[in-house]
Amino acid sequence: MKNKKNAFYLAKVNWIIFASGILSIVLGYLFLARESLTLSPILLVLGYAVLIPVSLAFKGFKGKDDKKEEK
Numbered sequence: 850m851k852n853k854k855n856a857f858y859l860a861k862v863n864w865i866i867f868a869s870g871i872l873s874i875v876l877g878y879l880f881l882a883r884e885s886l887t888l889s890p891i892l893l894v895l896g897y898a899v900l901i902p903v904s905l906a907f908k909g910f911k912g913k914d915d916k917k918e919e920k
Contacts (some may be wrong), residue, residue: 863904870900 859867877892 855894858866859904860909864908866904866907870896870918871895873900 873892873896877889877896879890880892
């Protein structure tokens with residue numbers, strides 16, 4: 850039997866957050882190339898330090914269907 854708690858599983862929400870983190874990083878570097886020294890660090894920190902870690906750590910919302918599957 851597999852231990853479901855230790856399985857590495859990314860849901861659709863995780864992939865959306867991860868993609869937004871990548872987009873934030875790309876936009877940060879594009880603004881850095883245009884010498885925007887205000888917006889680029891904000892976007893880079895948001896991507897690297899907030900969105901990417903949150904996408905890996907986020908477990909999802911517990912809905913009614915999820916509670917039934919755990920039993």
